[in-house]
Amino acid sequence: MQRIVNFFREVGREMKKVSWPKRKELTKYTVTVLSVVVFFSVFFAVLDLGISELIRLILE
Known part of the structure; x- marks a missing residue:
């Protein structure tokens, strides 16, 4: 218990x-x-939207 008290004092x-x-x-x-x-x-x-649109264009 004393170690804990000393720890918090420090x-x-x-x-x-x-x-x-x-x-x-x-x-x-x-x-x-x-x-x-x-x-x-x-x-x-914006980057995520651009990549999503690019993937949609490729897959269509």
Whole structure:
């Protein structure tokens, strides 16, 4: 039981050393990640549609 308590104390100490991003940085990073996700979602959707149409044309 003591090992578990020591583990969580160490985790607490290490978490205090972490350099957390400021609100402005966090907002910037979040917008960047969401933009990339939306871009690649649209890109792969268009790519999938194009490949599907190409296969339909070949098989007809």
